[in-house]
Amino acid sequence: MANNNDSRPQDDALVNVNDNKEVIDSAPDTPTTAPKKEKSSGNGLLWFVVVILFLLVIGLAGAGYWYYMQQQTERLSSLDTQQKNTVALQSMEQQRAQLTDKIDAITQRNNALADTVSALKAENETLALQAESALEQIKNMEGRRPADWLIAEADYLVRMAGRKLWLENDVRTAILLLVNADKRLKSLADPSVLPVRAALAADIQTLQQLNPVSPSSVALALTGMIAQIDKLPLDAFEKPKDVNAQDNTLSESTDDWQENLAKVWQSLVDDLFTVKTIEGPVEPVLSLEAQFLIKEQLRLQLMHAQSAALKGDAGLYGQSLQYAQTLLIEKFDIEASQVTGFVSALQNLLNTEVSRPIPSELQAQKPLEGLLDSRVKQVFGQGASAL
Structure with missing residues (x-):
């Protein structure tokens, strides 16, 4: 560009010989200096935008890698839990x-x-x-x-x-x-x-x-309780409501365009990033398999107690009912009326004696035969x- 600007004053000098030399010398200076300043300013802005975009790409890549590692960790934990179940x-x-x-x-x-x-x-x-x-x-x-x-x-x-x-x-x-x-x-x-x-x-x-208690009556009572196991509510984790959640519903009035714009921006930020503060112990979420296993364990213990009652085995009977009662208290919603009634029925059965040491012979039989x-x-x- 400097060479082109230098050639123009020479042509003007050939046409207008009597023009002032200072005017000829000043003509190329004016167009050369101004474009250089504009080009330098444009290149700086471009580099600034490139650096910002590069930092954003690095940030997004890091966030994506972190999210991928979190997903892999959760997947491995879920697979391990599923294998144990x-x-x-x-x-x-x-x-x-x-x-x-x-x-x-x-x-x-x-x-x-x-x-x-x-x-x-x-x-x-x-x-x-x-x-x-x-x-x-x-x-x-x-x-x-x-x-x-x-x-x-x-x-x-x-x-x-x-x-x-x-x-x-x-x-x-x-x-x-x-x-x-x-x-x-x-x-x-x-x-x-x-x-x-x-x-x-x-x-x-x-x-x-x-x-005086009949073992068959105890076994029938346990049969009725086994049929009610599927209706008992478990003590499962429920997602709490966010009391600090903001209403992001957009207004239909054009005068509220600033508030609507802020709500749209807040909604986009909430979709990308979520930060929650939980106070107190975190309860695990029970899967369907875990819920099935808990109810099957309770059903199995009641069936053990039923078999022990028919045999008159008081030890196995009490042990099975104790374990069933522990499962109810630890795994089921103890505040529900169905669970409370179930626990009361189990306690009544625990207080019931099932052993009946029937004598092997009657004392009067041989003397009466002799008579x-x-x-x-x-x-x-x-x-x-x-x-």
């Missing part, structure tokens, strides 16, 4: 399968026992018919101790009490049968039957001291042996 679920499935096998075995034993009970009931009916026939024979006998048939009836009632006690666990009916047997012997007004009546009184007292042999069979022979 999967292992726990598999373990629970195995325990549940084992418990199902045990329940199936118990069901088979119960079916076999039911068949045995049915056979014994048929035998009892046969024996009852035979007893009625023998008693009819006793009534038809003349002059041969007409009151001795009461001993046979008492023996029959004692044997029926034993069957009710050991096969059906029906303590109440067994007590009633023993009381009726004692009444039969009492009606004899014979001092020789007092030792048998004393043994009957001891058996009645022993049965009255047994636990029957000595006083009835010797008199009536084959007719009494059918009893």
Whole structure:
């Protein structure tokens, strides 16, 4: 540019020879100095913008890298938690399968026992018919101790009490049968039957001291509670409301353009960056898998307690209910009415005694059989042996 400006004054000097030299010399100076200043100012502004853009690109790249690392960390943590939950679920499935096998075995034993009970009931009916026939024979006998048939009836009632006690666990009916047997012997007004009546009184007292709670009623109560587990609310984390949140709704008035512009800018900033302050302990968010595992653990413990109640195992029964109560308090919303009622029902079951040490034999059975042999069979022979 300096060379071009220098050539122009030379051409002007050739055309206008008489022009002043100072004018010719000053002509190139004026156009050369002004463009240089404008070019220097434009280059500085361009470099400033380039530097700002470069810093913005570096900042965005750093923020993106930080966000990517955070996402990777959260993803690895989520995968680790999912693997742990999967292992726990598999373990629970195995325990549940084992418990199902045990329940199936118990069901088979119960079916076999039911068949045995049915056979014994048929035998009892046969024996009852035979007893009625023998008693009819006793009534038809003349002059041969007409009151001795009461001993046979008492023996029959004692044997029926034993069957009710050991096969059906029906303590109440067994007590009633023993009381009726004692009444039969009492009606004899014979001092020789007092030792048998004393043994009957001891058996009645022993049965009255047994636990009156039926294991089947406890098991049915636990079955009803198991069906209500899915309706119990868990103590899950709920996102709190932001009381300091600003209303970014735009106004329709054109006079509020400055406020609308500020709200738009604030909305853009909130979408890019979020800063929250949390006071107090942070509660973890329960996933669907974790919620399922917690409810399955509670259901499994109640099923353990149900099986223990049927077996009369007081230790396992109490331990299972204690663990179930701990799960309810720690994992469920204890302020909800359903959970409160569930905990109260569990506490009532914990206070219920399920063990029933039923005696293996009745004290009055052998003495009464001996009395029957000595006083009835010797008199009536084959007719009494059918009893």
